[in-house]
Amino acid sequence: MYYKNNKIDLYAYFYGLVRQIPYGMVSTYGDLAIALGDVIASRAVGEMLSQNPDPGIIPCHRVVKGDGTIGGFTHPEGVRKKVELLESEGMKIENKKIINFEKVRFRDFQTEYPLKKLRESETELYEKISFEDCDFEKIFSYDVSYNKRDAYIAKVEFDINLNIIDYKLKKVRVDFPYIPTYLFYREGLLLLDEKPSGLGIIDGNGILHPRKLGIATFLGILWEMPTIGIAKTLLLGNIKDDKIYVNGELRGFSIKKRFVSPGNRISLKKTYALMKDLLVKGDPIKPAHELAKHFMESERQRQ
C-alpha cells in the first residue's frame, strides 16, 4: 500500500508542491490537483491553501483560478493582498485577470502523483471484497466532527435492535483533506487501528463508488468484517424505484432518503432487507453524529 503505517500526510506533500512554484510565476488550483494525481482535488487545493501554516515559505498567493482570474485569499486584507503580492513579483493584472497568464503559468511540478498511487494500490485490495453474508451479534457506527485539522471521533456500539450499548470518544489530527471519492484516506485511516466487532454501518458509501471502494468497503476489507455504507447524498448512479444502478449494474438502494450499499461480507439482498428494517427502528448515524459534535464543542470551550 502507498500509505505506510496507515499514514499519508497529503497536506505536507501538497505544501511541498506549492513551494515549487517559482517567483514571478503562478499555478492554478486545477494544476496543483493534477500534480496531486486527480483534478477532482481542486477544491481541496483551495481548502489546504486556506490553512497555509507558513505563508513566508509557502507562496499560496501564487495559486489562481484556471481562467487566469485571481481567486480567493484568506487574509485580513483579502484578495487585495493577493493582488498586491503578485504585482510585487512582476505580474500584470487587469480587471482581476492576469495578463499573459499562459506565459507565467507554472505546471512543471516534480511529483509522484500521490492520489494516482493511492488509486493504483486499491486494485489489489479490491480483490479481497466478499459479498457472502455472515453473522454478527452487534452493530457499530461512528461519526467525525472537524475543526480545521482536528478531528473529533465518536464510536457507538448498538445491539441488534439499535439500542445503544456503549460509546467512545477520541480526538486526533487529520493529514488528508476531504476529496470526493477519497473519503477513506481522510476518515477511514483515523479509525483503522481500533477494530470494532459486529456489523459496521458507515456514514458514506460501500460499492456505490466509482472504483467500488467507498469508505465502508475499505473498512470492511481491512477489518475483515461486514459493513454497509449509508450516505445522505448520492455520489453517483441512477435511481429506478428504490434501486441504484451504475452503468446498468445494481450497486445499492434508496431507502428512507438514504443511499445504501454493501461494504463487505454482505450481499445486496441482505443489505436491502436489513436496512429497510433498521432504518424504521432509528437512525444508526445520528447518535455518533451528536456525540462527536458535542465532544468538539466542549473541547472548544475548554480552550
Next chain:
DNA sequence: GCGACAG
C-alpha cells in the same frame, strides 16, 4: 449559465 461534487 447552472448544478454536481460520499463527508
Next chain:
DNA sequence: ATCTTGTCGC
C-alpha cells in the same frame, strides 16, 4: 464536514 483560495460537464 464546515462556513467558503474550483473545475468540469451539460
